[in-house]
Amino acid sequence: MAARGRIQELQEAVTCSVCLAYFNDSVIHIKCGHHFCRACIAQHCQESRTSPRCPCPECRDPFRAGEFQPNRGLRNVLEIAKKFPAPSGGRACEKHEELLKLFCEVDQTPICLVCRESRSHKDHPVLPIKEAAQDYQEQIQRHLESWKKERDEILSYKSSGENTSQELLKQLKTGRQKIVAEFQQLRQFLEEQERLLLAQLEELNKEIEKRRDEYVSKLSEELSSFSSLISEMEQKCQLPASEFLQDIKGTLSRCEREKFQNPGAFSSELKWRIWKSSQRNAPLETRMKEFTDSLSSRCRLDKANVTLDPDTAHPELILSADRRSVREGNTRQNLPNNPERFDSWTCVLGCEGFTSGRHYWEVEVGVGGFWSVGVARESVSRKGWMSLTPEQEIWTVWCSKDQCWASTSPLQRIPFPPSSAPRRIRVYLDYERGQVSFFDAGTWDPIVTFPPASFTGERIRPFFWAVDCTVQLL
Numbered sequence: 001m002a003a004r005g006r007i008q009e010l011q012e013a014v015t016c017s018v019c020l021a022y023f024n025d026s027v028i029h030i031k032c033g034h035h036f037c038r039a040c041i042a043q044h045c046q047e048s049r050t051s052p053r054c055p056c057p058e059c060r061d062p063f064r065a066g067e068f069q070p071n072r073g074l075r076n077v078l079e080i081a082k083k084f085p086a087p088s089g090g091r092a093c094e095k096h097e098e099l100l101k102l103f104c105e106v107d108q109t110p111i112c113l114v115c116r117e118s119r120s121h122k123d124h125p126v127l128p129i130k131e132a133a134q135d136y137q138e139q140i141q142r143h144l145e146s147w148k149k150e151r152d153e154i155l156s157y158k159s160s161g162e163n164t165s166q167e168l169l170k171q172l173k174t175g176r177q178k179i180v181a182e183f184q185q186l187r188q189f190l191e192e193q194e195r196l197l198l199a200q201l202e203e204l205n206k207e208i209e210k211r212r213d214e215y216v217s218k219l220s221e222e223l224s225s226f227s228s229l230i231s232e233m234e235q236k237c238q239l240p241a242s243e244f245l246q247d248i249k250g251t252l253s254r255c256e257r258e259k260f261q262n263p264g265a266f267s268s269e270l271k272w273r274i275w276k277s278s279q280r281n282a283p284l285e286t287r288m289k290e291f292t293d294s295l296s297s298r299c300r301l302d303k304a305n306v307t308l309d310p311d312t313a314h315p316e317l318i319l320s321a322d323r324r325s326v327r328e329g330n331t332r333q334n335l336p337n338n339p340e341r342f343d344s345w346t347c348v349l350g351c352e353g354f355t356s357g358r359h360y361w362e363v364e365v366g367v368g369g370f371w372s373v374g375v376a377r378e379s380v381s382r383k384g385w386m387s388l389t390p391e392q393e394i395w396t397v398w399c400s401k402d403q404c405w406a407s408t409s410p411l412q413r414i415p416f417p418p419s420s421a422p423r424r425i426r427v428y429l430d431y432e433r434g435q436v437s438f439f440d441a442g443t444w445d446p447i448v449t450f451p452p453a454s455f456t457g458e459r460i461r462p463f464f465w466a467v468d469c470t471v472q473l474l
Contacts, residue, residue, distance in 0.1 A: 028071040103132035133241035313348040327470040350462030362474040369469025372398030376463040406448040
C-alpha cells in the first residue's frame, strides 16, 4: 500500500497541471519553480495575453514569456515514472487504460483524458478528480455531522421515554394500592367496581408497556439505521477519490433522508388517565356519588357548551342576550317565518349539532309551567302540530305540575314523589350507541334511558320547550 502511494506521488510529480498528462518537453519557471509542458505554457500565454505579463497557472504570479527555461533534469525522472503501471484499485480507465484524472460533473463519474475528448464528455464541464472528491466529501461530512447530532437527540428521547414510563408505572402502582385499600372498606357495595377499576389499571399498564416497547423499538430501529448509514459513509469517505466517486449520485440520494421526528411515547390523554387513576382519595360520600354517576352514564363524557339558536326559536320565546336561557313571552314577536323556525309549539334548538362522540349538558328549569328538554334530529319538523316521541325524531323528558314523563310511545310516567320533580336535568348523548339518557343533576339519580336508536348520518341537536317558565343552560 505504501509503495503504491509513492508510485502515485512520483507519477503526479511528472504530470502537467495544464493538460494533466506526463510532461512533454518540460520547462520550469525561473522564479516560482513550477513545471509545465512547453506547448501548454505557450498556449496559456497566448490565450491569457492581456498585458506583457501572464499569470502562472499554478500560483498566479505574473511572468514574462522568456522567464521559462528547459528542465532537462526532469526527463530522467519522467522516463522512470512511465515505466510504472497505473496503480491498482480502480485508478485507471477500464476503456482506455489511462489514469482517471478528471471528474465529469454532468455524468458524475471519474474519466481519463481520452474520455474527456470523446463525444460522450467533450461538451461536459469537468474538474480535477481531487477537487471534485473534496467538494463531495465536504457535502457528506455535513450530513455526517447532522446525523450524529440527530442520533444524540434520539438517544435523549429514548432515555426520557424510559424514565417517563417508569414514573407512570410508579403512579399506577400507587393508584392500585389506594384502590385496594378503599375497596376493603366498601367490599359489599363496591365489589364489582373494584374489579372494573383494577381491570382498567391493568389495561393502562399493558398500554404503557406496549407504547413503551413500540417507542423504544422505533427509536432502536432509527438508531440502527443511522449508525449503519454513518458507518457506511465514514468508510466511503476513506476510499480513494476514484472509488469514492463511483455511483456518487446514488450515495447522495441515500444521504437525502427525512429528519427523524420524535413520535412521542405517551400522549397527554394517557397521562391524564393515569393521574386520574392515582387520585382516588375523595371522601366516601363523594366517591359513592361518582360511582353511581359512572354506572349510570357508563363513561365520563365531556361537557358540551350549548347555546340557543335564535333562527329556530318560536316567535313567542324570549332568548337571553348570551343565548343561555329562554322563557315564554306574553306576545308574539314579528319574526321572519323562515323554514328553520318552529311556528306552532314554543320550542327552540341548540346551535350545536353532534355527528359523533359522547356529550352531556345541564339545564335548570323554573317552578311551575311546562317544560321539556332533550335532543332532536336536524330534520325534525318545525311547522304545525308535532309529537314529542322518537318516531317524530325527538327524545325528551317533560314535566307539568311536578308530574314527569319520558316521551316514549306510549308515554312513560316517571314516578317522582310529590313536589320533588327535578329542577336540574343532565342530558347525555352517546352518538355511536344511539343512546339518550337523563339524570337528576342535583341528586345524581338516573331518570330514564331511551332504547338505542340509529343516528348514523344525521346531526343531533339539543331540544328545549318552555311554557310559562324559564329554561336555563348551566
